[in-house]
Amino acid sequence: MTDPMQPVAYDDGDIDTNSTANPHLNDIIATRLSRRATLRHGVSAMTAAFFGGALLAGCDEEDNEAVTATASGPNAVTGGRMVMLTGAVTSGTLSNAAWVQTSGPAVALTNANSxxxxxxxxxxxxxxxxxxxxxxxxxxxVTTNTAVTVTVNPIALDFTAVPKSLADVVAVPAGYDVTVLYRLGDPLAAGVSAYANNGTDSNFAQRAGDHHDGMSYFGLAATGTAPSASNSTRGLLVMNHENITESYLHPNGPTGLSAGSVRPTAEVLKEMECHGVSVVEVTRGSAGWSYVQGSSLNRRITPFTPTSFSGPVAGNALLFTAFSPNGTAGRGTINNCANGMMPWMTYCTAEENWAGYFRRDADDNARRSAALGTKSVTAFNRYGLGIRIGNYNWTSAAAPAAGDTRIAKFNATVDASKAANGTGDYRNEPNQYGWIVEIDPFDPNSTPRKRTALGRMNHEGVCPGRMIAGVKPAFYMGDDAQGEYIYKFVSNTAWAAADATAANRLAVGDKYLDAGTLYVARFAADGSGQWLPLVFGQGVLTPTGYPTYAFADQADVLTHCRLAADAVGATRMDRPEWTAVNPATGEMYCTLTNNSSRRPTGANAVDAANPRAYVDTKVTGGSSTGNVNGHVIRLRETNDSTEATGFTWDVYAFGAEAGADAANINLSGLDATNDFSSPDGLWFSEPTNTAGQATPVMWIQTDDGAYTDVTNCMMLAAIPGRVGDGSTKSVTSTVQGASATVQARVGKAPGASLKRFLVGPKGCEITGITSSPDGTSLFVNIQHPGEGGDPQNITSNWPANQTGTAAAGVRPRSATIVIAKADGGIVGI
Structure with missing residues (x-):
């Protein structure tokens, strides 16, 4: 052992004799110097407090204490709303601040480093x-952390419902602004004069057409020539011009409309050119949206524009005309109603009530039977191509010049002196209409293609189903006439995501739209349904299988798909109009506008899918009969697959007056905030913004004649549920002593998830809707305001009066408007 008495050198007391576990001062100092690193790795400010503030300050007088801060945000918000996360310093000196998301669906933080x-x-x-x-x-x-939790609820309709109105103005909810963007006659090309709006204007091949209808917005890339799915400040609006209000197009109205009269050629050409499609560049600046006159992408497609045919009917004798003896080419498109935006960034326009434009003389049935057989007469009659002078008596006008057949092509009367196959006259010209027409809006030199695989009918748009890689896509369509059908086309080719950005867009259309199967829907009373294939050689679709019509081949089936649908037993519906697909669920909705022929019993008897027939009495006197107010039907494909041949269905909502009989008419429990009549336009918000995701907003537009004694036409916003979310109701229809009861499958009452968002001006139809990708600008078309008036009796001054009093005598004009939220938010939510 060590001798305690052994001599040692001088001792100044620097000897450790404390055997306790208490910290040494040197350890305390070392810990203090490494405090920043320690805190940066997650030790809280409480550790610093443990060492004692005064002692630590004395060891490092330049060191700042940790910042004390508070942080907050709303406890709960609905989807689509802007959320503020707020921080505040309560002590210490702040060097940096940053917000970091720690859980939940990822969001983009603005000003995150503040x-x-x-x-x-x-x-x-x-x-x-x-x-x-x-x-x-x-x-x-020194970093400190404060946590905040915000609960997000599903989106909600965040506006006060607009009341019904008979005023001559577009009314929208408080907090929203309306801008008139693109009107009948607005000049498209550079150098074209402003529209005089007094009937003297001409050259509508370079002006906006009339009766604005179905419409889509295509974002423009920075190059200005290619698509951008996200550009919300510059794009192309592509829209249909369905028809005309001829009384306002001429100085004193049209002349020579009656049978036996002769129309002036200039008037007829003007009226023809007002039909078709517009492609117009639009931009958003600090002052809002405007269209670009003179843009190289601006284009009008009229009844004179060259077109081509593709698919199974191209080149078939049914399309032979003097203009195209081999049946591969045509001229123009007409009565374009609804539309469809293809996933590869093309625009599809639908030819609807084209049959009425054609002339057939009194003896044409006999001539046609002699030249083409009775099949041709049967087919023409099934499509409403009866004996008539044709809309607006166009063919009475003289040809613009020798050999110019732009007017003559609307005379479908057989010329017995010409070849029996139709290559010498225009007996087959009606077969060139009634198709879906695909347009590339980014190439003004491209030729629109008529996609014959999708069938020929009164096409009311074409809506793609969800596009899923490796699955064959479907495209849904309605045939707008009483007692007609709902269709879908399923492509032969499975979807490849790369095709969404392909440079040759019409070639992609060839790939998906020229080969596939056309189906028609049959609805069963138990809520199930079938897609029935319209394929030549299957079932009754043969030369001898259907007594009414002998089908010759697939081209015959597609050209006359109404007859094919009759043959296979499809369900007759109450005017199927627009189709729309919920981008989150894939469920398809279809507006059934109304049906004045629907009755409790007989040939047009009520059924489960069309369960109402009733008498509606107007406030102004008189009454209407049938399914007066229409309804919106929806279906869910088996296994949610576009390739399915089965589905389930119910009725999302029945149009009705709020005070109507709740048991048999107002089946959806509508009230003053959401009652409507005659649903027509239908569209879901884009999945590129919150309004089109998870529980997307659906927009319903009306084309009404039954409720216009109470209100002008309107647009409503809805957040619909799912097929099967309601119940079965027993509905009794009674008309003129006849009565019948059916079981109707009714969706959950919409309640506050359906609200009136807009009411239009006098005499209008609300039709056509699209938005910028970010959802902050909603484009809506107002069609034929002042319908029924003329220069001597002007019944509307819209849109001149939208922002003030219009000058006396100002004629109304169809127009596109832009609706935006004053706070810049997403429209509707």
Whole structure:
């Protein structure tokens, strides 16, 4: 052992004799110097407090204490709303601040590196918490964290319902603005004069056409010649011009409309050119939206524009004309109603009531039977191509010049002196209409293609189903006439996502739209349904299988798909109009506008899918009979697959007056905030913004004649549920002593998830809707305001009066408007 008495050198007391576990001063100092690193790795400010503030300050007088801060945000918000995350420093000196998301669906934080940040609440299907952390850093790098949780609920309709109105103005909810963008006659090409709007204007091949209808917005890339799916400040609006209000197109109205009269050629050409399609560049600047006159992409497609045919009917004898003896080419498109935006960035326009434009003389049935056989007469009659002078008596006008057959082509009467196959006259010209026509809006030199595989009918648009890689896509269509059918076309080719950005867009259309199977729907009373294939050689679709019509081949089936649908036993519907597909669920909705022929019993008897027939008495006197107010039907494909041949269905909502009989008419429990009549236009918000995600907003537009004694036509916003969310109701229809009861499958009452968003001006139809990709600008078409008036009796001054009093005698004009939220938010939510 060590001798305690052994001599040692001088001892100044620097000897450790404390055997306890208490910290040494040197350890305390070392710990203090490494405090920043320790805190940066997650030790809280409480550790610093443990060492004692005065002692630590004495060891490092330049060191700042940790910042103390508070952080907050709303406890709960609905999807689509802007959310503010707020931080505040309560002590210490702040060097940096940053917000970090810690949980929930990812959002884009604006001003994340500051005390106050914001984000737009995402779309969710159910209440979903989102976690955030505010990190504040002191001058010496000490970081503290504060947590915030915001619960996001599904989107809601965030506006006060617009009341019904008979005023001559577009009314929208408080907090929204309306801008008139593109009107009848507005000049498209550079150098074309402003529209005089007094009947003297001409050259509508370079002006906006009339009766604005179905419409799509295509974003423009920075190059200005290619698509951009996200550009919300510059794009192309492509829209249909369905028809004309001829009384306002001429100085004193049209002349020579009656049978036996002769129309002036100039008047006829003007009226023809007002039909068709517009492609127009639009931009958004600090003052809002405007269209670009003189843009190289601006284009009018009229009844004179060259077109081509593709698919199974191209080149068939049914399309032979003097203009195209081999049946591969045509001229123009007419009565374009609804539309469809293809996933590869093309525009499809639908030819609807084209049959009425054609002339057939009194003896044409005999001539046609002699030249083409009775099949031709049967087919013409089935499509409404009866004996008549044709809309607006166009063919009475003289040819513009020798050999110019632009007017003559609308005379379908057989010329017995010409070849029996139709290559010498225009007996087959009606067969060149009634198709879906695909247009590339980014190439003004491209030729529109008529896609014959999708069938020929009174086409009311074409809506793609969800595009899923490796699955064959479907395209849904309605045939707009009483007692007609709902169709879908399923491509032979499975979807490849790369095709969405292909440079040759019409070639992609060839790939998906020229080969496939056309189906028609049959609805069963138990809520199930079948898609019946319209394929030559299957079932009754043979030369001898159907007594009414002998089908010759697939071209015959497609050209006369109404007859084919009759043959296979499809369900006759109450005027199927627009189709729309919920981008989140894939469920398809279809507006059934109305049916004045629907009765409790007989040939047009009520059934489960069309369960109402009733008498509606007007406030102004008189009454209407049938399914007066229409309804919206929806279906869900088996296994949610576009390739399915079965589905389930119910009725999303029945149009009705709020005070109508709740048991048999107002089946959806509508009230003053959401009652409507005659649904027509239908569209879901784009999935590129919150309004089109998770629980998307659906927009319903009306073309009404039954409720116009109470209100002008309107547009409603809805957040629909799912097929099967309601119940079965027993509905009794009674008309003129006849009565019948059916079981109707009725969706959950919409309640506050359906609201009136817009009411239009006098005499109009609301039709056509699209939006910018970000959802902050909604484009809507107002068609034929002042319908029924003339220069001597002007019944509307819209849109001249939208922002003030119009000058006396101003004629109304169809026009596109833009609706935006005053706070810049997403429209509707």
């Amino acid at each position: 005390l106050n940040a914001s984000f737009r609440a995402p779309a969710v299907a159910a209440a979903t918490p989102l976690g955030f952390r505010l990190e504040t850093t002191s001058g010496d790098g």
